[in-house]
Structure formats: C-alpha cells, structure tokens
Amino acid sequence: MPRVLIDSVLCKGCERCVGACPQRILGLSKELNAKGYYPALVLHQPRCIGCCLCAITCPDSAVQVGLNGNQYKLFEY
Amino acid sequence: MELVFKNTTGLVSVPRHYCPGCTHGVIHRMVAEVIEELGVRESAVGISPVGCSVIAYNYFNCDMQQAAHGRAPALATGIKRVRPDLTVFTYQGDGDLASIGTAETVQAANRGEKVTVIFVNNAIYGMTGGQMAPTTMPGQVTTTSPAGRDVNHCGYPIRVVELLATLRTPAYLVRVSAHDEVHLVQAKQAIRKAFRYQLEGRCFSFVEVLSICPTNWGLSPAEASQWLANTMIPYYPLGEIKTPDDGPVTEAHHAQ
Ligand SMILES: Cc1ncc(C[n+]2csc(CCOP(=O)(O)OP(=O)(O)O)c2C)c(N)n1
Ligand code: SF4
Numbered sequence: 618m619p620r621v622l623i624d625s626v627l628c629k630g631c632e633r634c635v636g637a638c639p640q641r642i643l644g645l646s647k648e649l650n651a652k653g654y655y656p657a658l659v660l661h662q663p664r665c666i667g668c669c670l671c672a673i674t675c676p677d678s679a680v681q682v683g684l685n686g687n688q689y690k691l692f693e694y
Numbered sequence: 695m696e697l698v699f700k701n702t703t704g705l706v707s708v709p710r711h712y713c714p715g716c717t718h719g720v721i722h723r724m725v726a727e728v729i730e731e732l733g734v735r736e737s738a739v740g741i742s743p744v745g746c747s748v749i750a751y752n753y754f755n756c757d758m759q760q761a762a763h764g765r766a767p768a769l770a771t772g773i774k775r776v777r778p779d780l781t782v783f784t785y786q787g788d789g790d791l792a793s794i795g796t797a798e799t800v801q802a803a804n805r806g807e808k809v810t811v812i813f814v815n816n817a818i819y820g821m822t823g824g825q826m827a828p829t830t831m832p833g834q835v836t837t838t839s840p841a842g843r844d845v846n847h848c849g850y851p852i853r854v855v856e857l858l859a860t861l862r863t864p865a866y867l868v869r870v871s872a873h874d875e876v877h878l879v880q881a882k883q884a885i886r887k888a889f890r891y892q893l894e895g896r897c898f899s900f901v902e903v904l905s906i907c908p909t910n911w912g913l914s915p916a917e918a919s920q921w922l923a924n925t926m927i928p929y930y931p932l933g934e935i936k937t938p939d940d941g942p943v944t945e946a947h948h949a950q
Contacts, residue, residue: 620695631715631908631915637875654714670875672699676719677710682699694879 619667620683621659627679628656634671634680640664643671669694704730706755715915717872717905718747718814724878725785725812726754728886732893734781739773741766743795745787746820764795767802770809781892783810788829789819792854796828799854803898806863810888811900813854816907817926824910828852831925836910855902855935864897864938871904871932873919884934897938904930 621643628650634657635643642661650656657679659665667688672680701707704726712718729738735756742750744763751758761769766784774782791799791813802809818836819825826836826843829851833842843851855867866888870881881903888899904926906918913921 619698627709629714633715633915633919636916636919667698669699673878674720674875676712676716676723678701678705678707678719678723680699681697681701683695684698685695688698692879694882 618663618685619665619688620662620685621665621671622681622683623657623659624679624681625650625656625658626652627677628654629677629679630654630656631676632657633674633676637670637674639668639670640666666691668692702727702730704728704735704755705753708752710753711749712746713907713909715906715908715918716746716820717816717903720872720878721812721814721881721903721905722747722750722753722785724882724885725783728882728889729754729756729781731886732781732889734889734893737779738781738783741769741773741782741784743784743786743790744821745790747785747787747814748821750785764790764793765798766790766795767798767807767809767811770811771802771805771807774807774809778808778895781810781889783812783889783892785812786814787820788813788815788817788827789822789825792828792852800858800861803858803865803900804861804863806865806898808892808895809898810892811898812885813900813902814905815854815902815926815930816905817851818907818910820907820910824907829854831929834925851929853930855900858900859936864940865936866891866897866899866934866938867902867936868900868934869902869904869930869932871922871927873904873906873922877932880932891938902930904932 738756871877
C-alpha cells in the first residue's frame with residue numbers, strides 16, 4: 618500500500634498536488650500552518666495508486682511517498 | 695515502510711523562499727535529483743544568478759558560486775576551463791540570461807563550453823516586481839507594459855533556444871515546461887540528458903524550462919499553469935531543437 622506523506626510545515630498550500638493527483642484524493646486542510654497557509658492533506662489514502670505525481674509536482678519538497686509491499690512502476694521519472 | 699519518492703540529498707532540507715506554487719522550487723529539485731542520480735554531487739559546482747533564484751546557493755547541496763547579473767556563463771567558463779573534472783551548471787532566469795546576459799550566453803554557446811545552463815523562462819522579471827522581460831508575451835500586462843506588450847514598440851519575445859540553434863558549434867538545446875506533472879517527467883529526462891552530455895565532454899548543453907510566476911502574473915498557480923499551456927507553449931515550442939549529432943544548421947529553425 619502506498620502512503621503519501623505531506624510535511625504540513627513546509628507546504629505553502631499552492632494546490633499543485635491537488636490538481637496533479639489522478640485519483641483526486643488530495644485537498645487542503647481547514648487549519649492554518651505556522652506560516653499562515655492551508656497545507657495539503659490526504660483525504661482518502663486507500664485510493665492512492667502510488668504514482669508519486671503529487672511529489673513530482675511539489676515546489677517545496679513537502680511531499681514524499683512511502684510504500685509497504687510491492688508496486689508496479691508506472692512510468693520512468 | 696520504504697520511501698519510493700524520497701527528498702533528494704542534492705538539496706539542503708531548509709524551507710525555500712519562493713512564492714506558493716512557483717516552479718523555481720520544482721526545477722531546483724529536478725536539477726538536484728539529476729546531480730544525485732548521476733553521482734556527481736561532490737564534484738558539482740552551481741552558479742546562481744541575479745533574480746528570485748539568487749540565493750539558490752543556500753538550497754543546492756553542492757559547491758555554489760553567485761555571479762553578477764547575467765554573467766553566470768562567463769563564471770562557468772572560468773571554472774570549467776580550470777577544472778574540467780568538475781560538473782558545472784548555471785541556473786538563470788530570463789531577465790538574467792536573455793536580457794543583461796545575452797552576450798555571455800551566446801558567446802559561451804558559440805565557444806561550445808562544456809557546461810550546462812538551466813534557463814528558467816517565466817516571461818517576466820520576478821524578483822524586481824514584474825517588469826517586462828525580452829521573453830514577455832505579446833499583449834502581456836506587466837508593470838512596465840501596463841497596456842500589454844506592444845510588439846511594434848518592443849519587438850517580439852526572444853526564443854533563446856532557436857537563436858542559439860543557428861550557431862555552427864554542436865550543442866544540446868532543448869525546451870521543456872514545468873507547468874504540470876506530465877511535462878515535469880519529460881523535463882527531468884531532458885535535464886538528465888543535458889548533464890550526461892557534459893559528463894561525456896560532448897558539448898554545451900542548454901535546457902530552457904518554461905516556468906510560472908503566479909505572483910507577478912496575478913494568477914493562482916492553477917490559472918498560471920493554464921495560461922502557460924495556452925499562451926506560452928504555442929509560441930515556445932517544446933522539444934529538442936538541436937542535438938550534438940545534428941549536422942550544421944543550413945536554414946534557421948523557425949517555429950512560426
Ligand atoms: C546590474 C543589475 N541590473 C539590474 C538589477 C535589478 N534586477 C534584479 S533581478 C532582475 C531581473 C530578474 O528577472 P529574471 O532573471 O527573469 O528572474 P526571476 O526573478 O523572474 O526568477 C533585475 C533586473 C541588478 N540586480 N543588477
Ligand atoms: S516572484 Fe515569481 S519567480 Fe519569484 S518566487 Fe515569486 S512566483 Fe517565483
């Protein structure tokens with residue numbers, strides 16, 4: 618199972634990952650972070666396919682993707 | 695749990711100062727990932743420009759220099775000629791590279807310096823508050839073109855890659871875009887290829903990355919990506935414009 622790990626301190630709430638996710642499982646938190654941004658949030662982790670597009674599109678290195686078990690490599694990055 | 699997408703060791707883990715959604719951060723990350731993947735982090739020297747990315751030396755986890763406005767290719771030339779064993783790259787904006795630094799860019803390309811230039815084209819001067827750049831689109835509103843860029847008065851935007859492609863010296867010249875995830879995957883491959891050409895001692899390599907500046911374009915990051923796709927890509931065609939394997943250019947490459 619893949620797992621999206623978002624650093625809510627680094628996130629600036631630009632929503633690039635929200636638009637990039639093909640499964641549409643990311644959104645914004647309703648609470649501000651220390652810098653005054655609404656950080657991104659995983660809304661429905663079980664539907665994640667582990668494509669890493671959220672992490673690839675993040676300008677602030679705030680997203681990492683973890684994995685338990687095996688997974689197909691979907692594309693070459 | 696194993697990390698399948700892990701933050702690169704090519705960047706220092708500090709928060710970056712860029713505006714929310716600015717693709718400078720993504721381009722930093724891709725360059726740093728390539729440096730790490732190619733195993734050249736210890737021998738890499740980056741040169742930061744003047745512009746929003748002026749303090750890139752605080753972010754890249756390799757040796758860094760900072761050049762006077764537009765002079766990064768000249769500094770890169772000096773470093774590479776004295777120490778050809780180092781992997782030298784410059785990271786420059788369009789106000790830096792295509793305006794005040796045009797001469798350095800063209801001459802370094804013409805000499806075929808074995809360095810890599812990362813050219814971030816966001817069609818505006820970001821750091822100074824959104825003035826018109828040589829790459830600003832016709833009709834685009836900036837603080838110095840409040841009625842939109844008038845091409846009769848300021849000419850058309852410069853296509854730097856096509857300009858350099860007319861030079862006889864072999865080079866790797868490519869244009870990619872950072873506006874969405876699909877184009878980022880392609881951009882990463884182009885950046886990797888550019889560094890490989892340098893490591894093989896083949897040629898001058900130049901990657902133009904179309905980038906968004908939501909702050910000075912006055913758009914949200916999502917709207918800015920749309921604007922880039924609809925307005926900039928038709929004028930700045932993506933792809934490899936020249937590779938070192940191409941023969942001499944007989945006819946200038948004109949996209950439009
Ligand atoms: C010699 C000199 N002239 C002018 C400036 C003012 N200046 C600072 S940044 C900049 C333009 C930066 O634009 P760009 O290269 O597009 O980078 P961006 O900020 O958009 O990333 C200018 C003109 C300067 N610092 N030094
Ligand atoms: S002003 Fe523009 S180029 Fe500079 S950090 Fe902000 S969005 Fe990026």
